[in-house]
Structure formats: C-alpha cells, structure tokens
Amino acid sequence: MSETRADADFARGAAYVDGEVVPVDQARIPLLDTGLTRSDVTYDVVGVWGGAFFRLDDHLDRFLRGCERLRMTVPLDRSEITELLDRLVRASGLREAYVEVMCTRGVPTSGSRDPRTYDNRLYAYAIPYVWILRPEEEAGMDAVVVRSTRRIPPDSVDPTVKNFHWGDLTRGLFEAYDRGGRYPILLDHRGFVTEGPGYNVFAVVDGALVTPAVGVLEGITRRTVLELAAEHGLSTTIDDLEEPTLRQASELFATSTAGGVMAITSVDDSPVGDGRVGHVTANLRDAYWKAHSDQRYVTPVDYASRTQ
Ligand SMILES: Cc1ncc(COP(=O)(O)O)c(C=O)c1O
Structure with a gap:
C-alpha cells in the first residue's frame, strides 16, 4: 500500500x-x-x-x-x-x-x-x-498534592514497567480539577512524593536537583535532565523526596516526553519560590530542547524512504 x-x-x-x-x-x-x-x-x-x-x-x-x-x-x-x-x-x-x-x-x-x-x-x-503543558503557558503547572489516593505500591505494580494501571493517577486528576488545579502529584504509602499522570517530578533544593527514587517510572526525560544537569555542574540526587521538601523547594518542575521540562509554579495554591519559572528550570528546559539537535540523542526519520 x-x-x-x-x-x-x-x-x-x-x-x-x-x-x-x-x-x-x-x-x-x-x-x-x-x-x-x-x-x-x-x-x-x-x-x-x-x-x-x-x-x-x-x-x-x-x-x-x-x-x-x-x-x-x-x-x-x-x-x-x-x-x-x-x-x-x-x-x-x-x-x-x-x-x-x-x-x-x-x-x-x-x-x-x-x-x-x-x-x-x-x-x-x-x-x-502531545503537550502536558504547552510552551506558551508561561504561568506553569498548578500542582495539587493528592489526598484521596496514594500511588499504587511498587510491589503490587512495578512502576518501572510503563503500564496502563492509571486508576490512582486518574483519580488524582479528578481531585486536582475539583480543587482548582490541573496537575496532581501523588504520594506513596509512606507519604513520600512519587509522580503525576505522565510526568516525573524534580525539586530544586539549595541549588541541587532531587527526584524521587522509588514508586516512579524511570522517565527518559528524567534521565536526560539528570545528564544535562551533571554537564552543567549541578548536583543531582535520586532519593526519597518528602512532602515538606516539595513545599519548601525554591523551584519545582515536571518532566515528560509529552512536553519536556515543565515548570511547576504553585502547589496547592501556594507559589513555588516567587511563583514564576525559576532560572534552574528555565536553563534545563533550554538545554533539553537544544539536546534535540545533539547527534548523541537523535535518529532522523527516513522520510524519503520508499521501503514498505
Ligand atoms: C507515570 C509516568 N511517569 C513518568 C513519565 C515520564 O516518562 P518519560 O520521560 O519517559 O516520558 C510517564 C510518561 O508517560 C509516565 O506515564
């Protein structure tokens, strides 16, 4: 054909x-x-x-x-x-x-x-x-820490195997909308931060990046950000991320193939930092899109091919 x-x-x-x-x-x-x-x-x-x-x-x-x-x-x-x-x-x-x-x-x-x-x-x-947050939305993501459900435990469904068990994430979305936000962040059963529907979460604490270690998909965008951050001399930690740390962070952002690096500018209606896209996030977002012309990362589509 x-x-x-x-x-x-x-x-x-x-x-x-x-x-x-x-x-x-x-x-x-x-x-x-x-x-x-x-x-x-x-x-x-x-x-x-x-x-x-x-x-x-x-x-x-x-x-x-x-x-x-x-x-x-x-x-x-x-x-x-x-x-x-x-x-x-x-x-x-x-x-x-x-x-x-x-x-x-x-x-x-x-x-x-x-x-x-x-x-x-x-x-x-x-x-x-597909964009989780469109680039022109400079206001960033309005995050809601979900109370009605917890992220499904990793010993029940392995989150590192990308899956359709989205019941908790979808419930989180409904709660976020009910509470006037759009972007849920789910905690695990210990109360630590995990992720949201289709995105990993990063916090900037004392100038360093922290992203949750367990209960999450090991996102490829997350990996790219960790690599780019290291290249830019930023320190990075993959570790438990406590809810109070999320609330005290100077910057927060989410990462996904559907949108790249996306600033989270409020949590439960409270501004993150000064409520605008922070410079660490903005620099990583730029670096992320620049990496799309880096030969290390790209495989050109063979549009001219006629092979069926
Ligand atoms: C639950 C979940 N977490 C994180 C991500 C981000 O992963 P990636 O950066 O590989 O798109 C996704 C992507 O769809 C996801 O479904």
Whole structure:
C-alpha cells in the first residue's frame, strides 16, 4: 500500500494493527484483547522533534525490558520495531510526533485463562506531538498534592514497567480539577512524593536537583535532565523526596516526553519560590530542547524512504 504519501487520511496520524498501517482514526483493536480487559500491556512513547526521534534506543530498551519482565514475546524484533515506527511517522508526514508502541498479552484462546497460551500483540501509532503543558503557558503547572489516593505500591505494580494501571493517577486528576488545579502529584504509602499522570517530578533544593527514587517510572526525560544537569555542574540526587521538601523547594518542575521540562509554579495554591519559572528550570528546559539537535540523542526519520 502507498501510505508513504501524507494524504488527508493520515494527517491525524498513522497506526499499525494486525500487520497493516492504517489512518489512526480507522485503527481498531479486538474487544477481547487483555490489554483492554486486564490492563495486561506495556508500552512506550518516544517523541519526534524536527523530523528526528529523540533517544529512540533508550525508549526501545525500556520497552523491551518491560515486555521481558511481563513475560511477553514481542512479535517483531528490535530492528523491525525501529523500521515500523519510522514507517508510521513517514506515513503521517509529521515532523513533530508522539509515537507509541505497545505490546498486549493478546486475546484468550478459546476460553483459556492461562496467559502463557496467548499470542502477544504489538500495536503502534504516530500522532501529532502531545503537550502536558504547552510552551506558551508561561504561568506553569498548578500542582495539587493528592489526598484521596496514594500511588499504587511498587510491589503490587512495578512502576518501572510503563503500564496502563492509571486508576490512582486518574483519580488524582479528578481531585486536582475539583480543587482548582490541573496537575496532581501523588504520594506513596509512606507519604513520600512519587509522580503525576505522565510526568516525573524534580525539586530544586539549595541549588541541587532531587527526584524521587522509588514508586516512579524511570522517565527518559528524567534521565536526560539528570545528564544535562551533571554537564552543567549541578548536583543531582535520586532519593526519597518528602512532602515538606516539595513545599519548601525554591523551584519545582515536571518532566515528560509529552512536553519536556515543565515548570511547576504553585502547589496547592501556594507559589513555588516567587511563583514564576525559576532560572534552574528555565536553563534545563533550554538545554533539553537544544539536546534535540545533539547527534548523541537523535535518529532522523527516513522520510524519503520508499521501503514498505
Ligand atoms: C507515570 C509516568 N511517569 C513518568 C513519565 C515520564 O516518562 P518519560 O520521560 O519517559 O516520558 C510517564 C510518561 O508517560 C509516565 O506515564
């Protein structure tokens, strides 16, 4: 098929289902897929910026490690997945994209409840880039420390395997909206800070960065920030982050593939620092976007390729 042309059908994105590349609006998964009925799935999201994937290998490493931990057999190998993601971006014609790949346990075989017997399924799609906080929103994120729920414990669901167990995060979102904010931050059962729906959290304390060690996804943006901070001579710690520290920090920010480095300017209606984007956050945000043209990190999309 000639989905390499970025025609109108593909303008909202391209998806891969059952060996076919289709416009994202037409993509369908089977109703009985346990990715849907049991959240038995892992996934990853890699960004495309200026026509190039950002840290593609690191995202694929995390994805394939997650599949292995869930004892899934991915139907495509690593180079086939790489080619597929490239093909989806090419089909969409997007220069800035949000590219997701997921592996589900699959569909139960004739009434069997034994997950070892299912054929695991791979899906993927490329859609326009998604922002948790749009860059023009200089006011930053208004965070709410969630009271109604705690982050699911790591010994129940491994947060380092990117997953769809978003019940706690979604509940946190509703609480944040109810309380007049938009960006929940969840604590764990010990009362320590974890993360929010789709983002890691950093605090700037005495000029140094602190980000939670456990109960969180090991975000690729988090890793990028830790590397860039070290290059800029900032000290960094991955450790427990207590709620009072969050409230006393001079700056706070969130990190995600969907938006990069995003300033958190208030917590529960109280300003962080002077309530504006701090200079550590602003410098790291600049460094993060500059890194998108750093050869260490980028894999250009092969838009000219005609290979199917
Ligand atoms: C729960 C959670 N934490 C953190 C992140 C940020 O991870 P990354 O920087 O790899 O996008 C995500 C990304 O979707 C996430 O779902």
